Amino acid sequence: MLLSQEYHFRLYYQKKEDTISVLMDNNDPYPYSFEFFDEPKGANMRSLRELFSSKFAIEGNTSGLILAKFVPLDAKKPFTIKDVSFFKVKKIFFKVVVGNIWKTDYDENYVYDLPYAKKEKFLLYQGYDGNETHQGQNALDFSMPIGTEVLAAREGYVIELKQDSNTGCPEKKCVNQGNFIKIIHPDGTIAEYYHLKMNSSKVKFGDKVEKGQTIAVSGNTGWSSRPHLHFMCYLPKPKGKNISIKTLFRIDNGDKAKFLNPGNAYKRNY
Numbered sequence: 001m002l003l004s005q006e007y008h009f010r011l012y013y014q015k016k017e018d019t020i021s022v023l024m025d026n027n028d029p030y031p032y033s034f035e036f037f038d039e040p041k042g043a044n045m046r047s048l049r050e051l052f053s054s055k056f057a058i059e060g061n062t063s064g065l066i067l068a069k070f071v072p073l074d075a076k077k078p079f080t081i082k083d084v085s086f087f088k089v090k091k092i093f094f095k096v097v098v099g100n101i102w103k104t105d106y107d108e109n110y111v112y113d114l115p116y117a118k119k120e121k122f123l124l125y126q127g128y129d130g131n132e133t134h135q136g137q138n139a140l141d142f143s144m145p146i147g148t149e150v151l152a153a154r155e156g157y158v159i160e161l162k163q164d165s166n167t168g169c170p171e172k173k174c175v176n177q178g179n180f181i182k183i184i185h186p187d188g189t190i191a192e193y194y195h196l197k198m199n200s201s202k203v204k205f206g207d208k209v210e211k212g213q214t215i216a217v218s219g220n221t222g223w224s225s226r227p228h229l230h231f232m233c234y235l236p237k238p239k240g241k242n243i244s245i246k247t248l249f250r251i252d253n254g255d256k257a258k259f260l261n262p263g264n265a266y267k268r269n270y
């Protein structure tokens, strides 16, 4: 069963002799985190686990993850999984988030590419925990003219994007008008590229993106006081609680890995 065209996970049960297992497949290449509000129950069956785990993550490209297992109380009588509502894929039965929200480790030594083309040099006008709009946020703002090519700083998969806005203003009320692309990386971190130009996306939902691939062009949409690119990398957490992280970048000829500081212009010569 397909929840939507966006999610390719499948919840099902399998009967093998006297045992009924509740299983899940994830055919997407990245993890999901689930929180269920209900649990499967057996009729004339007992669970082989103390408790069904209502909160769990499933890694990408996984099949047959066992969520619960039941054996009959009396095998001579009919036995089945009782609560069929559990299998109805409706959002009210569970919450789902892209990424593993319980993962706390990531590749801290990974070196990102600057998110723009070779020979380009842009000023980082606001850095980590910047007092304009980045309070408590490990985000970077590169000043760049509208229409500058934005390149993926690291490879991954497109998990979210918006490109239908043509509105921007320097106030918080415009925060939801920003066009963006989010890419999940192999270590489970997610990068967001914000304020992109309307309808400029070169990628679509679910696409595999290579490091250095052009993904869109920059703009001035959303909560933005000047044309710029906002880049932030984070560990996914439940709504609004993402943990942003500082990341190393290759600068100049590509032989140096540095954390970027505001007030400096960084050239990409690789």
Ligand SMILES: [Zn+2]
Pocket: 126, 133, 134, 139, 140, 141, 230, 231
């Ligand atoms: Zn920003």
